[in-house]
């Protein structure tokens with residue numbers, strides 16, 4: 515129940531146990547094409563190119579960044595947390611000149627300031643995180659794609675946390691490059707980063723060899739979408755896992771899945787508040803799949819996490835940067851976006867805090883979460899929601 519990786523779906527783990535196939539096995543072709551179609555469906559990306567980048571999500575981010583930009587290119591990053599900083603690092607390492615529009619941790623990047631900066635700087639690429647796991651904030655993306663098109667910029671979005679847990683339909687939003695991760699709301703283990711690229715992004719990639727070799731997008735596109743030879747390496751177990759996870763999303767339905775994440779996230783938030791704890795960050799832009807909780811005065815942040823794990827078998831996570839030591843991060847992602855998981859973490863947290871003498875409203879959290887879970891839900895749009 516941390517900030518990810520979260521517990522994988524048991525079905526995904528079972529799928530990964532199938533015998534592997536060699537890269538040039540004709541049977542692999544069907545598995546690959548089905549997975550590619552499922553990635554498109556999950557991103558709601560009927561056009562363009564989609565495939566998975568093997569590795570951690572940052573491998574996907576690095577593959578995209580270093581294939582789209584390099585020396586002489588200008589990149590504008592909207593940063594509101596740790597993973598915005600990662601986008602800056604990746605753009606700088608690719609050799610680009612980077613400008614940034616920052617927001618305080620816990621807030622969104624102001625859309626008007628971002629729009630003004632895009633028009634003023636006219637970068638080749640605008641990069642932003644959709645939901646930043648370090649701050650638990652969901653950035654509204656509506657309109658940003660249009661502004662990017664107006665100045666001829668490409669729009670790259672880190673959808674590692676949001677994909678499968680909140681609306682991120684790249685076609686409607688005008689996103690040119692989106693990168694996700696298997697280990698969060700998709701319900702699998704870490705190791706695959708599904709990406710979607712618009713035709714504009716593919717046509718606008720840098721010509722010549724990027725600084726990365728194994729993460730060269732052209733090489734990866736050829737691996738998934740071209741002819742494979744026997745010396746190609748395909749991580750078949752991860753591919754089976756990704757295919758199964760994406761199948762499960764289609765079977766549930768995208769909207770139903772986003773609603774389930776919102777429902778679990780709101781139930782958790784209600785329980786936390788009913789216990790007397792404070793949520794951190796702008797409530798009207800809270801990401802549905804993660805809650806940042808303020809550690810009460812006098813309570814040991816790591817001590818509570820250790821006790822939750824040892825006494826209750828529940829893992830929650832510490833925070834990064836300026837929030838470290840002051841905040842816990844609790845996730846409700848993929849398989850864990852369920853009422854029983856929410857009630858388990860709330861009951862356990864309440865018991866651990868009470869055992870350490872912290873003042874909590876004992877017995878309130880589970881009932882509050884249950885009430886919210888049972889109540890009708892608000893919109894699942896990625897835009898702001900009333901607090």
Ligand SMILES: Cc1ncc(COP(=O)(O)O)c(C=O)c1O
Pocket residue numbers: 517518570571572573597643645646647648672674675695704
């Ligand atoms: C929003 C976001 N982007 C990127 C990453 C990097 O993912 P990975 O650790 O799989 O490289 C994470 C990981 O937590 C994340 O939450």
